[in-house]
Amino acid sequence: MNVWDYVEALRARWRMIALATLVVLAIVGIWTWASPRTYNASATLLFDLQQADPVSSNSGGGAQTKSAALLGTQADIIRSVFVAQRVVGNMGLDRNPELVERYQKSGSQLPIREWIGRRITSPSALEILPTRNTSVLAVNYKSEDPELAARMATAFAEAYVQTQLQLRIDPARVYSQWFESQIGEARTRLEQAQARLTRFQQQHGLVGAGRFDIEQAQLSELTQQLTTAQAEAAQAGAKAGSNVGGSADAQQSAVVQGLDGQIAGKSAELQQLRQTLGPNHPLIVSANAELAELRARRAQAVGTAVSAIQTASAAAGAREARLRSLVQGQRERVLRLSGVQDQMAVLQRDVDTARNAYDAVTTRLNEVRLQSEIPLSNVSLLDRAVPPALPSSPNVALRVLLGLLAGLFVGVVTALFLEWRNPRVRTVGGLVSLTGAPVLADLNRGPRLLALPASGAAS
Structure with missing residues (x-):
């Protein structure tokens, strides 16, 4: 064929x-x-990977890698017994007479919620599937009853959202309690550091951290005044030398110059009288007497000027000595302050460090307090499961x-x-x-x- x-x-x-x-x-x-017919109901969860923390300013990078790792981790959390026990509690499965009877017959040592949770999370019933190239997870649950499948899928999604919020809030509350215990120690360290600095300043006569600069400025000013006083004392000493009577300052005194004018005038008058009168004439005698009186007054005026110059020289020397003593004392004070300046700087750094630590603890405490009170997470229930019309198997x-x-x-x-x-x-x-x-x-x-x-x- x-x-x-x-x-x-x-x-x-x-x-x-x-x-x-x-x-x-x-x-x-x-x-x-x-x-047997099996129905597959699906609820979806949306993860907002770009959501900013309203309390802290941390931001992450690598969106693709972070998304894949996060979705894989969250899928394991949804399949965990911890979430399953929350589902059992939310749905009241631990009070179901049939399940309670089966649990009692099994003789298991596990708590009833954990025993039921391990059975409702079997791979044949619960399936977590990520949607490609998105931040959405599908929570699928298979059951012979379409209503039960929808309720279980929604219950797992809602329990996961609650668990996620709890996992976010509980650590913040623990951190808040820890920071509250630490803030007292930080305040005590700050107070002790400030007390040591204040005591040190009081012991050494320091008003503040800028006291050393003030003392140095005073030393510089006194040094300048001493230099000026030394110049003035040298000048006054030169005027008050051995020939002080013939010095220009003594001769140029207004009184001396006035008397010199009178003496010159009287001498000229006496010279004219001598040309016409004899030496014993009363006018000649009177003129000689007046001239002698004027010369005596001039000598007295020169002596007074010399005394003033000597007094000024002594005053300049005394001022120089006083300023030299002040400069020496100020120099010793600056040297003493320079020796304790480093110690005060160390104490000031201790105060600054303690203050920064106290401020950091206070700031972080406020942040974790807000985190523990804000009911916010980066996952939300996108779609609730609905009973399927057709079986999946x-x-x-x-x-x-x-x-x-x-x-x-x-x-x-x-x-x-x-x-x-x-x-x-x-x-x-x-x-x-x-x-x-x-x-x-x-x-x-x-x-x-x-x-x-x-x-x-x-x-």
């Missing part, structure tokens, strides 16, 4: 092939009808398709087997190959002329 014989055999036995297909489809239908369409293909395969194989066991001539080619005789006409296909052998061959 050639290929066309088998094709004709299949066409001839199409009823049997169709019957075999229907039988297989009927078996698949019965199997599908008898199979069994897959009716897939089973029908496979049953159709299997039925066709069984029917074709059966038809070919029967044809092989009981072959029939169904085509011209099959007849020629079987008998070797030429075929003149094919009555099944209607009358037509066939090619005859050549005349030589007919004869």
Whole structure:
């Protein structure tokens, strides 16, 4: 038999092939009808990876890597027994009489909530799937009851949101309590450091951190005054030398110069009188007496000027000595302050360090207090699960398709087997190959002329 014989055999036995297909489809239908139906409900969670913390200023980088790692971690948290126990408590499954009876019969040492939680988180029931290239997680739950599947999927999503908020708030509350205990110690250290600095300043007569600069400025000012006083004392000492009476300052005194003018005038008058009068004339005697009196008054005026110069020189020397003493005392004070300046700087740094630590603890305490009071997390329930209308298992369409293909395969194989066991001539080619005789006409296909052998061959 050639290929066309088998094709004709299949066409001839199409009823049997169709019957075999229907039988297989009927078996698949019965199997599908008898199979338990499983419904898959899905709730979705949205993660806001770009959400800024309203309290702290921390920001993260690497959004893609962070997203993948975060979603994987959160999927494990949703599948955890901790979340499952919250689901059990929220749904009241630990008060379900049937589950309580099964728990008692199991004799388990686990708490009932943990025992039930481990069973409702089986991989065949709970499935967490991330949505590609998004920050969304799908919480799928499978059950034979569509209502139960929807409630469980939503319950797991809500329990995870509550757990996420708890995981965010509880550490903040613990940190808040710890910082509250630390803030007292920080305040005590600050007060002790400030007390040491104040006591040190009082012991050494320091008003503030800038006292050393003030003392140095005073030393510089006193040094300048001493330099000026030394110059003035030298000048006054030079004036009050051995020939102080003939000094310019003594001779240029206003009183001395006035008397010099009177003496010059009286001398000129006496000279004129001498030209006309004798030496014993009363006018000459009176003029000599007046001239002598004027000269005596001049000598007295010069003595007074010399005394003033000597007094000024002594005052300048005394002022120089006083300023030298003040400069020496101020220099010693500055040297003493320079010795304690480093110690005061160390104490001041201790105060600054304690103040910075106290401010840091206070700031962080305020932050964690706000974090423990703000009901905020970066995950939210995007969609609640709804009871599915169609089961996810069994897959009716897939089973029908496979049953159709299997039925066709069984029917074709059966038809070919029967044809092989009981072959029939169904085509011209099959007849020629079987008998070797030429075929003149094919009555099944209607009358037509066939090619005859050549005349030589007919004869």
